[in-house]
Amino acid sequence: MLEALDAVLLARIQFAFTVSFHIIFPAFSIGLASYLMVLEGLWLKTDNPVYLRLFKYWRKIFAVAFGMGVVSGIVMSYQFGTNWSVFSDKAGPVIGPLMAYEVLTAFFLEAGFLGVMLFGMGRVSKKLHFLATIMVAFGTLLSATWILSVNSWMQTPAGFSINEVGQFVPENWWAIVFNPSFPYRLVHMVLAAYLTTSLVVGAVGALHLLRNKTNLEARKMFSMAMWMLAIVAPLQVVAGDFHGVNTYEHQPVKVMAMEGHYESHPEGAPLYLFGIPNEEEQRLDYAVGIPKLSSLIIKHDL
Structure with missing residues (x-):
């Protein structure tokens, strides 16, 4: 440690x-x-x-x-x-x-x-x-x-x-x-x-x-x-919505990190409510999310 x-x-x-x-x-x-x-x-x-x-x-x-x-x-x-x-x-x-x-x-x-x-x-x-x-x-x-x-x-x-x-x-x-x-x-x-x-x-x-x-x-x-x-x-x-959209436009990787996404979701990204980042496996363990809600918030499109 x-x-x-x-x-x-x-x-x-x-x-x-x-x-x-x-x-x-x-x-x-x-x-x-x-x-x-x-x-x-x-x-x-x-x-x-x-x-x-x-x-x-x-x-x-x-x-x-x-x-x-x-x-x-x-x-x-x-x-x-x-x-x-x-x-x-x-x-x-x-x-x-x-x-x-x-x-x-x-x-x-x-x-x-x-x-x-x-x-x-x-x-x-x-x-x-x-x-x-x-x-x-x-x-x-x-x-x-x-x-x-x-x-x-x-x-x-x-x-x-x-x-x-x-x-x-x-x-x-x-x-x-x-x-x-x-x-x-x-x-x-x-x-x-x-x-x-x-x-x-x-x-x-x-x-x-x-x-x-x-x-x-x-x-x-x-x-x-x-x-x-x-x-x-x-x-x-x-x-806040305008700010979030602007951040997605200029810093999409930052938005993905904030949302807990290790990969993109072309069909619609979930909004994760809970999860433990797993850097070695590049995934969110024990993830609890609402399907497609993140896409609705960030891109105003499911």
Whole structure:
């Protein structure tokens, strides 16, 4: 067993842990920043103190989530150089500038206005404070845009050439940023962030309602969360379908691996619900699947 734990496997395990821990926080904070913007906007428009109290309540939680996301993200970015140094050397001319743009535009924008949003209420005008909240929300979305562009380029690379030392070098930045899978991944991720925030806000509101059904803040946050879920959840189903079809178009082998298929099924692929991969025999042992359903999902054709 210990012999199987080579450097590559250990690097994969470490990076998998880091990225799995990190994604929890941006997935929550992206949506929460937009929720704070909506709450403050509604307070300014209606002068309803319920919205202000909700804003102050969730602002504290956002500060913690944002801080955790920054710290865990820094660790993850270091692992590009420590765990995947050869990849960084080869692909650095393309992904390096993209990640630098994320820091110089989105993160600096968020960090610059975050202090005003957290500590500026009562010290600056209401309009300036609301502008700071808007900029933080916009910064989180801009950050997601750059990071999803990097991730998508690694899946569907475009706009590059390879130099004499084997490095990927940029030829067309427009094609690099807006690579074939980028729009689908970005929409899918942002909707996922809004879903995550809606579920967390809704759960907190439900807990407070169980304790006190007359709690106005709990009723308001629960209602807003449920309306958001009713809108975003169906959109995510559609976006996920588009994303899946796009992945099948550009990375059919990846889709087969995700679905547990070791061979193609010209007459229609089953959707495996359970199975144990057998790499030696190239098959899925103890497979339990629904006939032809995978073909219906991926190609919309039995």
